[in-house]
Amino acid sequence: MSVTSKKSLTFPGGIHPPEKKSLTINSKIHTGFMPKEVAVLLSQHIGAVCEPLIRKGSLVQAGQKIGDCDAYVSAPIHSPVTGKVKEIALRSHAVIGRIPAVIIETLPAHPVKKGCVQFDEEFDINKYSVEKICEAVREAGIVGMGGAGFPTRVKIEPNPRLPKTTMIVNGCECEPYITCDYQIMLEWTKQILIGVKLAKKASGCSKAFIGIEDNKPQAIEMMETVLNSLGTDEIEIIPVKTKYPQGGERQLIRSILKKNVPTGGIPPMIGVLVLNVATCAAIAEAVVADVPLTHRVVTVTGEAIAEPGNYYVPIGTSIETLLEVCGGVTQKSARVIMGGPMMGIAIADLTTPTTKTTGAVTVITKEQMGMAKFERRETACIHCGRCLAVCPENLNPTRIAHAVKNNLMDVAKSYYITACIECGCCSYVCPAHIEITGYIKTGKIFLARQKKKIP
Amino acid sequence: MLKDITVSFAPHIGKPYSTRSIMLDVIIGLTPAMIAAGIFFRLHAIALVAACVISSMATEGICNLIRKKANTLDDLSAVITGIILAFSLPPAIPLWAAVIGSVFSIAIGKMVFGGLGANIFNPAMAGRAFLTASFGMMMTTWTVPATIDSAMPQISAANAVDARTQATPLAHSKNAQKAQYGAMELNSSTSDLFLGNVGGCLGETSALALLIGGIYLLIRKTISFHIPAAVFLSAFIFSAIAYLINSDYYASPLYHLSSGGLFIGAFFIATDPVTAPLTRRGMWLYGIGIGTITMLIRIVGAYPEGVMYSVLFMNSLAPLIDKLFKRIPAGGEPNA
Numbered sequence: 001m002s003v004t005s006k007k008s009l010t011f012p013g014g015i016h017p018p019e020k021k022s023l024t025i026n027s028k029i030h031t032g033f034m035p036k037e038v039a040v041l042l043s044q045h046i047g048a049v050c051e052p053l054i055r056k057g058s059l060v061q062a063g064q065k066i067g068d069c070d071a072y073v074s075a076p077i078h079s080p081v082t083g084k085v086k087e088i089a090l091r092s093h094a095v096i097g098r099i100p101a102v103i104i105e106t107l108p109a110h111p112v113k114k115g116c117v118q119f120d121e122e123f124d125i126n127k128y129s130v131e132k133i134c135e136a137v138r139e140a141g142i143v144g145m146g147g148a149g150f151p152t153r154v155k156i157e158p159n160p161r162l163p164k165t166t167m168i169v170n171g172c173e174c175e176p177y178i179t180c181d182y183q184i185m186l187e188w189t190k191q192i193l194i195g196v197k198l199a200k201k202a203s204g205c206s207k208a209f210i211g212i213e214d215n216k217p218q219a220i221e222m223m224e225t226v227l228n229s230l231g232t233d234e235i236e237i238i239p240v241k242t243k244y245p246q247g248g249e250r251q252l253i254r255s256i257l258k259k260n261v262p263t264g265g266i267p268p269m270i271g272v273l274v275l276n277v278a279t280c281a282a283i284a285e286a287v288v289a290d291v292p293l294t295h296r297v298v299t300v301t302g303e304a305i306a307e308p309g310n311y312y313v314p315i316g317t318s319i320e321t322l323l324e325v326c327g328g329v330t331q332k333s334a335r336v337i338m339g340g341p342m343m344g345i346a347i348a349d350l351t352t353p354t355t356k357t358t359g360a361v362t363v364i365t366k367e368q369m370g371m372a373k374f375e376r377r378e379t380a381c382i383h384c385g386r387c388l389a390v391c392p393e394n395l396n397p398t399r400i401a402h403a404v405k406n407n408l409m410d411v412a413k414s415y416y417i418t419a420c421i422e423c424g425c426c427s428y429v430c431p432a433h434i435e436i437t438g439y440i441k442t443g444k445i446f447l448a449r450q451k452k453k454i455p
Numbered sequence: 456m457l458k459d460i461t462v463s464f465a466p467h468i469g470k471p472y473s474t475r476s477i478m479l480d481v482i483i484g485l486t487p488a489m490i491a492a493g494i495f496f497r498l499h500a501i502a503l504v505a506a507c508v509i510s511s512m513a514t515e516g517i518c519n520l521i522r523k524k525a526n527t528l529d530d531l532s533a534v535i536t537g538i539i540l541a542f543s544l545p546p547a548i549p550l551w552a553a554v555i556g557s558v559f560s561i562a563i564g565k566m567v568f569g570g571l572g573a574n575i576f577n578p579a580m581a582g583r584a585f586l587t588a589s590f591g592m593m594m595t596t597w598t599v600p601a602t603i604d605s606a607m608p609q610i611s612a613a614n615a616v617d618a619r620t621q622a623t624p625l626a627h628s629k630n631a632q633k634a635q636y637g638a639m640e641l642n643s644s645t646s647d648l649f650l651g652n653v654g655g656c657l658g659e660t661s662a663l664a665l666l667i668g669g670i671y672l673l674i675r676k677t678i679s680f681h682i683p684a685a686v687f688l689s690a691f692i693f694s695a696i697a698y699l700i701n702s703d704y705y706a707s708p709l710y711h712l713s714s715g716g717l718f719i720g721a722f723f724i725a726t727d728p729v730t731a732p733l734t735r736r737g738m739w740l741y742g743i744g745i746g747t748i749t750m751l752i753r754i755v756g757a758y759p760e761g762v763m764y765s766v767l768f769m770n771s772l773a774p775l776i777d778k779l780f781k782r783i784p785a786g787g788e789p790n791a
C-alpha cells in the first residue's frame with residue numbers, strides 16, 4: 001500500500017504547537033564526538049539503582065559493564081568509553097535528584113563508536129530464540145529510550161498473566177523541535193526494523209504497527225521501502241496525524257487500535273507492547289551484534305543554540321559539554337531543557353549528564369517562552385474551558401489544578417488527578433498562563449508522599 | 456554565561472495569547488455593533504458607551520484599591536462589561552442611570568465575588584437587571600433611531616421623555632399579540648429588524664453588525680461555536696413550533712431570530728466564559744437553556760425581551776451543569 005493512500009489516524013484532544021523541527025530537520029547524525037570526561041549515572045531507568053562494579057582508579061573498556069543490580073526491574077549500566085575511573089560521585093539526575101555516578105576520564109587513543117552498528121549479513125530471525133533475545137536485551141542495559149526509561153527486557157518478556165498480542169512502535173516524535181528519532185528512521189531504518197522483528201518475536205505479538213506522524217513523509221516512505229525488502233511479516237506502517245501528544249503511548253494506542261488503556265493501568269493490560277524506534281534499533285544492536293547501550297542520538301536544538309543538530313553522543317556526556325560542541329549558547333537563553341519544550345525538564349545545573357532517555361537538549365529564549373510565562377505571571381482562571389477541550393485524557397485540568405492549589409486533595413482525586421499523563425496541553429493553551437500541569441504534578445507528588453506515611 | 460536561565464514546570468512554551476488579548480478580541484468583535492449604534496443613535500451612543508466603560512473601569516480600580524488587590528484593569532474585562540451594559544440600555548436613558556448600572560455591574564456583579572473569574576452572574580446582565588428593577592419606566596422608553604427621525608433630540612438628562620419614542624418591535628409584537636391584532640401588523644419588517652433600522656436598545660438593534668462581530672470571534676477561535684449554535688437552534692425550534700401552532704398569533708421564527716438581543720446574547724453574553732459551563736456538553740445544554748427560556752419569556756411570559764433573564768437564570772445553573780457533565784477519564788473510571 002502506498003504511503004499517501006492511507007488516512008492518518010488520530011485521537012481526540014491534543015494541540016498543535018509550532019513544530020520548530022526545521023532547525024535540525026536536515027541535520028544528519030554527527031558521530032565521532034568524544035568528551036574528555038563522562039559521568040555515567042547509576043540509575044537511568046525506572047527501578048532499582050545499580051551497584052558500581054568498578055572502583056576508583058579502575059581502567060574500563062568501552063562497553064564494559066560498570067554497574068548492575070539483581071532486582072528484576074532494573075538495567076545494567078555500561079561505560080561508553082575506554083578510560084580511567086576518576087571517582088564515584090553524586091551528579092544531578094533531571095528527575096530523581098542527585099544520585100551516584102561513575103566519572104570516567106577518557107583515554108584519547110581509543111577508537112570512538114561511530115553510530116549504530118551496520119548489519120551486512122542477511123538477517124535470519126530463526127537464529128534468535130526468545131530467551132536469547134530477552135537475555136541480550138537485559139545484558140545490554142536497554143531501557144525505553146523515548147522518555148520513561150522502563151527496562152525493556154521486563155516489557156518484552158512474555159508474561160503469562162498479561163499476554164501481549166499487539167506491538168506498537170512509536171515513531172511519532174510529537175514534541176516540538178526534536179528530530180532524533182526522525183533521523184534514526186532515515187539513517188538506521190534497517191536496524192530499527194530488525195529490532196521490531198526481534199521484539200515482536202520475543203514478546204509473542206502476532207502483529208506490529210509502526211506509527212509515524214504524517215509530517216514525516218520521508219521517514220514513512222523509507223520505513224515502507226526497507227520493510228518491504230526485509231519482508232513485512234505482519235508489520236505495518238501506520239501514518240498518524242501530526243498532533244501533540246500523538247507519541248504518548250496511551251494516545252498512540254488510542255489512535256491506531258481505537259482502544260483505551262484503563263485509567264491507572266499499563267498497555268499490557270490490553271495486550272499491547274509499546275516500544276520507541278530508538279529502543280528498537282538498540283535491541284537489534286544488542287541481539288545481533290552483542291553491543292550494549294552506551295550511546296544515543298541527542299537533538300541539541302533551540303533558538304539559543306549556535307549550531308543545532310543531531311549528535312551521536314556517549315551516554316554520560318554533560319549538558320555543558322554538549323552545548324559547547326554545538327557552538328555554545330547565546331546570551332538570550334532563558335531555559336535549558338532536557339527533552340522538548342512540552343514535557344522536558346528545565347535544568348539549572350549544566351553539569352547534569354545525559355542518560356539513556358535524553359533524546360534532546362533544547363535551549364529556548366524568552367521570546368519562545370513568551371514573556372508572561374517567563375515572568376510566571378498567572379492571572380485568574382476565566383473558566384474558558386480550553387484546558388478541558390485539549391486534554392487528551394478527557395480530564396478537567398482547571399478543577400484539578402485549583403483543588404491542588406487550595407490544598408483540597410480529595411477534590412483533586414475526585415477529578416481523577418492520577419489519570420493525568422502530564423502532557424502539558426492544558427498549560428499550553430491556558431490564556432491565564434496558569435501552570436496547570438505544574439500544580440497537577442505537585443499534587444501527585446504530595447499524594448505519593450501521603451501514601452507512604454499512611455500505609 | 457546564561458545569567459537569565461530559569462527553571463519551572465513543563466511545558467516551557469505557551470500559546471501566544473492571554474486573557475487580555477482574548478478580551479481585546481471581544482472588544483474588536485463588538486466594534487461593528489458600536490459603529491451601527493453610532494449611526495443609528497449618534498451622540499446618544501457615544502455618550503452612553505463612554506459613560507458605561509469609564510464608570511466600569513473606575514469601579515473596578517476603586518474596588519481593587521479597597522481590597523488591596525493588584526490592579527486588574529489591564530485584562531480589559533471591565534471594558535467589555537461597560538460596552539455590553541451600554542448596548543443593553545435604551546439609547547435615551549439618562550447618563551446617571553447608566554453610571555449607576557455600571558457601578559452595580561462591577562461592584563456587586565463581579566468584585567464582591569472576588570473579581571474576574573469568580574463571579575456567578577454576567578456582570579452586565581446583573582447591572583441591567585438592577586436598572587430594570589429600579590427604574591422600570593426608563594428602561595422601556597425606546598427612542599427611534601436618528602435614521603428614522605432626523606429630528607432626534609439632542610442629548611441631555613432631562614429630555615429623555617421628549618424624544619419621539621416607539622415601542623420596540625418585540626414589544627409591539629407582544630402588544631399585537633395581546634390585542635389579538637395578528638402578527639401581520641408588526642410595524643417593522645424582518646429585514647429592517649436585521650439591519651437594525653428599528654427602535655430598541657443601543658447595541659441590540661443591528662443583528663447584522665452583531666453577526667459580523669460574532670463571526671470574527673468564531674474565526675479567531677476566541678469563542679467556540681457551541682453556545683451560539685445551541686442558542687440559535689433552540690430559539691428557532693421553539694419559535695417555529697409556536698408559529699406552526701398559530702401563525703396568525705405568533706411572530707415567525709425568522710422574525711424572532713433576527714431581532715433584538717438574541718444576537719448579542721448568543722455571541723457576546725452567553726459566551727462569557729466565566730459564567731458559562733466548562734464542558735462542551737455543558738455548553739450545549741446551557742445554550743439550549745438560554746434559547747428556549749428567551750423564547751418562552753417572549754412568547755408566553757410578560758416581557759418582550761427575554762435574553763437578560765434567561766442568561767441570568769442559566770448563569771445560576773452553570774455550576775450544576777458542570778457537575779452534571781462531569782468528565783470521565785478516557786481510560787474509564789479507575790479501579791480504586
Ligand code: SF4
Pocket residue numbers: 390391392393394395396397419420421422423424425426427436437440
Ligand atoms: S490534565 Fe494532564 S493529561 Fe490533561 S492536558 Fe493537562 S497535563 Fe495533559
Ligand code: SF4
Pocket residue numbers: 380381382383384385386387388397398426429430431432433434436
Ligand atoms: S484554560 Fe486556563 S483560564 Fe481556561 S478554564 Fe483552563 S485554567 Fe481556566
